[in-house]
Amino acid sequence: DEYGVAAYKANELDDLLGDTPVQHREVEGLESVRFMKCFPEGVHYLEGGVESGFRKVDQEQDVFDLPDRLLHIRRVGTPTRAFRIIQVPMSTSSLNAGDAFMLDTGTEIYTWYGPDCSPFERNHCATLAQNAAGNRFGHCTVTTDVGDDLDAFWDLLEGGREDVKPAEDVTDE
Incomplete structure (x- = not known):
């Protein structure tokens, strides 16, 4: 149980x-605000548990075996105007006209910007994409x-282009 281990380790550190x-x-x-200031590059929320922190490398091909993921990049809150990077379902209905998104397949990264982004x-989003690609050493x-x-890009997502939400349908929560 991850919550139990986290509590135990906090007490152990204390x-x-x-x-x-x-x-x-x-x-x-x-x-x-105090917490968000600790992460000037933004806070990343990814799916998975302990196993998601490890990457398998195919020694024969020298390529990372990473799961496909769609990340929602949104600038939120005041006064820090920090970024939240949240992993969302691989669906066109996850997209909205007011934010930026990064689709990562491991060997290809796409950035999509809503018209009101x-x-x-x-x-x-562009910086995150370039940094992720740079960590894969040309692969x-x-x-x-x-x-x-x-x-x-669109073929990697479930749903159609008409499923993209308007910007006003998305809140900071």
């Missing part, structure tokens, strides 16, 4: 440091600002 640390609890999606979200290509005409 004991190790002589009961001097102060523990704070944060709730996903409702983080304090802020320049800050575009820039952050990954990046296609930025995918439009409605790139079937390679």
Whole structure:
């Protein structure tokens, strides 16, 4: 049980440091400004548990075996205007006109920007894509600002282009 281990390790660390640390609890999606300032590049919420932190490498092909994932990049909150990067279902209904998205297949990365997406979200999404590709040592290509005409991107998602939500349908929660 991951929650039990986390609680146990927090107490163990507290004991190790002589009961001097102060523990704070944060709730996903409702983080304090102080917490968000600890992550200037944004907070990433990914699916999975312990196993998701490990990558398998095919020694024969020297390629990472990563699951396909769609990341929603959104600038939220005040006063930090921090970024939240949230893994969402691989579906066109996960997309919305007001935010940026990065689709990562392991060997290909696509960025899609809603027409109402802020320049800050575009820039952050492009930076995330380039950093992810750079960590794969030439085994990954990046296609930025995918439009409605790139079937390679749309074919990876369930649903149709008409399922993309309007920007006003999405809140910071």
